[in-house]
Amino acid sequence: MSADNAIEYMMAGAMGAGICTVGILKGVEYVEKMCYDLSKRLAELGYHSIEEVNRAALPNFPKKEYVSKLDFHFEPYKEDGKKKCISCGKCVAACCYDARTLSFPEMHVDLDKCRFCGLCLDVCPTGALTGKRAPQTQEDLELERKSIEFYASFN
Ligand code: SF4
Ligand code: SF4
Numbered sequence: 001m002s003a004d005n006a007i008e009y010m011m012a013g014a015m016g017a018g019i020c021t022v023g024i025l026k027g028v029e030y031v032e033k034m035c036y037d038l039s040k041r042l043a044e045l046g047y048h049s050i051e052e053v054n055r056a057a058l059p060n061f062p063k064k065e066y067v068s069k070l071d072f073h074f075e076p077y078k079e080d081g082k083k084k085c086i087s088c089g090k091c092v093a094a095c096c097y098d099a100r101t102l103s104f105p106e107m108h109v110d111l112d113k114c115r116f117c118g119l120c121l122d123v124c125p126t127g128a129l130t131g132k133r134a135p136q137t138q139e140d141l142e143l144e145r146k147s148i149e150f151y152a153s154f155n
Contacts, residue, residue: 003037010050011057061150068144069134070116076105076128085128091120 006017023031047053076085087104099113100120107129121131136144 001034003034003041006034006038007041007045007053008057010053011055013055013058015054067116069140070118070121070131071134072109072121072129072131074107074129076107084126086126088125090123090125091129094119094123 001017001019001022006019009017019031019034022034042048042050042053074085076083078084085102085104085107087102089102091107092100092102095114096119097113097115099110099115101108101110118131121129124130
């Protein structure tokens with residue numbers, strides 16, 4: 001973690017930057033150095049405070065970012081009638097957005113909360129919960145193109 005890293009994180013919306021591990025690895029002196037580097041770098045960039053930096057980059061981001069949607073498929077039972085879903089709850093626990101609920105044999109996903117990260121699919125140990133990329137609308141494709149262009153502009 002450098003001063004530039006910390007400034008980038010805060011420009012993108014972080015309220016602060018955690019440097020606990022680097023303090024353990026490099027000693028507490030590194031924290032002092034980091035504070036010094038941060039003040040110096042802010043001055044070089046023409047900022048007077050952390051508050052000025054916080055979220056400064058957000059106006060440059062696309063107004064509406066493309067999120068590739070998923071079609072979910074939940075299969076509670078196998079063909080022989082035995083349970084495919086073992087009700088382990090991993091898919092529910094993995095969701096940071098509280099979008100998924102299970103009341104066996106019913107699984108529900110709140111699509112207003114879901115961010116289509118796919119984590120619930122990755123943690124399912126039995127393959128009872130699967131998903132594939134949902135069909136794209138023209139608007140989706142246009143947003144995807146703009147997002148790709150935006151991120152490519154940093155290369
Ligand atoms: S795809 Fe991500 S956000 Fe959506 S239900 Fe699964 S874990 Fe939650
Ligand atoms: S992770 Fe898979 S097996 Fe576990 S509750 Fe969810 S769907 Fe069922």
